[in-house]
Amino acid sequence: MDLDTLLGRAISLADGGDWGPAADVLRDNVADFADEASVHCALGVAERELGNDGVAYECFKKALALQPEDPYLLATAGNGVAWFDDPDAMEALKSAALLAPDVPLTRMLYGAYLAREGFHEWAVEQLEAARELDEFDPQIPRARHRRLGPQRL
Known part of the structure; x- marks a missing residue:
């Protein structure tokens, strides 16, 4: 799966209120996109929506560490x-x-x-x-x- 497809799938699920499946698809693919701040950031949003604040924080920190512009x-x-x-x-x-x-x-x-x-x-x-x-x-x-x-x- 390419980056646009992954993010599109996650966003589509999230827009429907399906934060669990959105987080799952991102978690399942985050290793393949370890250098993509957008994936870590999207996963952070999903984790925060699920109440996983500590995990969300780590995702946001990783996204910032990748120095996005x-x-x-x-x-x-x-x-x-x-x-x-x-x-x-x-x-x-x-x-x-x-x-x-x-x-x-x-x-x-x-x-x-x-x-x-x-x-x-x-x-x-x-x-x-x-x-x-x-x-x-x-x-x-x-x-x-x-x-x-x-x-x-």
């Missing part, structure tokens, strides 16, 4: 390790936002991280930029509200 991978893996207060989160999320400043997801996740870490002014800048890029994304106002509280909205 794709902003979506950096944002997803960076966000994954951020929940464990991993110092690699800052660099990954910042890199994602710098590589793709026009992608709301990168700005939102970086802003949420900055807010969690207490950098509220910088967080507001990132979250406002995300909202300007996609004013209809319902996650962006929620992320800002959750991280900064209603008094900062």
